Amino acid sequence: MELTPQEIELFRHNGFIKFPTQLSKDHVEALKAAALKDIAEAVEPVARQADRIIRISAVWQRGGIFQETITCDEILNPLESLLGPNIEFVLNRHNHVYLRDAGSTHSLELHRDVSHWSRTIATVLIYLEETNLENGCTRVVPGSHHLPAFAHLKDETLQQIAANQTIPLPMPAGGLLAIDSMIIHSAGINRTDRTRMSMTLGYHSADELASGDNAKKMLVRGTRPYRGNDEPRK
Numbered sequence: 001m002e003l004t005p006q007e008i009e010l011f012r013h014n015g016f017i018k019f020p021t022q023l024s025k026d027h028v029e030a031l032k033a034a035a036l037k038d039i040a041e042a043v044e045p046v047a048r049q050a051d052r053i054i055r056i057s058a059v060w061q062r063g064g065i066f067q068e069t070i071t072c073d074e075i076l077n078p079l080e081s082l083l084g085p086n087i088e089f090v091l092n093r094h095n096h097v098y099l100r101d102a103g104s105t106h107s108l109e110l111h112r113d114v115s116h117w118s119r120t121i122a123t124v125l126i127y128l129e130e131t132n133l134e135n136g137c138t139r140v141v142p143g144s145h146h147l148p149a150f151a152h153l154k155d156e157t158l159q160q161i162a163a164n165q166t167i168p169l170p171m172p173a174g175g176l177l178a179i180d181s182m183i184i185h186s187a188g189i190n191r192t193d194r195t196r197m198s199m200t201l202g203y204h205s206a207d208e209l210a211s212g213d214n215a216k217k218m219l220v221r222g223t224r225p226y227r228g229n230d231e232p233r234k
Ligand SMILES: O=C(O)CCC(=O)C(=O)O
Pocket: 094, 098, 107, 113, 125, 137, 138, 139, 185, 186, 187, 188, 198, 200
């Protein structure tokens, strides 16, 4: 399903859009089971906190249901409305599944995923469990991807200004949230005794000025047309 012109405009204006598509219940269950298996077997690379595994990384490289998810139509069809027909998956940013519990502190501070608008990415957050105000749904500052004044979020005053303007985005299990990764955002605190599992994926439109393959990116839809002016026009 494509995005409407209104949804595309809202994404550009606000910096986020809830995709009209969702992953099916079966898909979510299969993805969760694969992630929990890799966590139980401590398949590297993983990140730990207080000896618990709270993140599995390099999910593309794990293949199977992870790759199926990264390339599924529920994600790539609406993404094509934002990025155009040639889409690359970014291997070295995100590309992970988080299992957040009450003790997790990762990504709780407001941040941007990238540092400059000229190199932003479209990030898709996939919720494998319902997220709400209690278990720490994603929070965003709408429109903040446009604001150069927030470049240094280490500044306490800016953190406070941004914190006062965040809105929570509760999502259902299987829900898909796309953000412009320049938007100021964070995960919320999980105040429950349960987990809050989500997968984070980054995509670019294929770079028309890069020739050849890039080991850090996988072409997941379309082609990589080269349009540099250092080659004669065909
Ligand atoms: O899981 C979330 O709600 C946000 C994740 C996040 O901020 C990140 O991966 O950079």
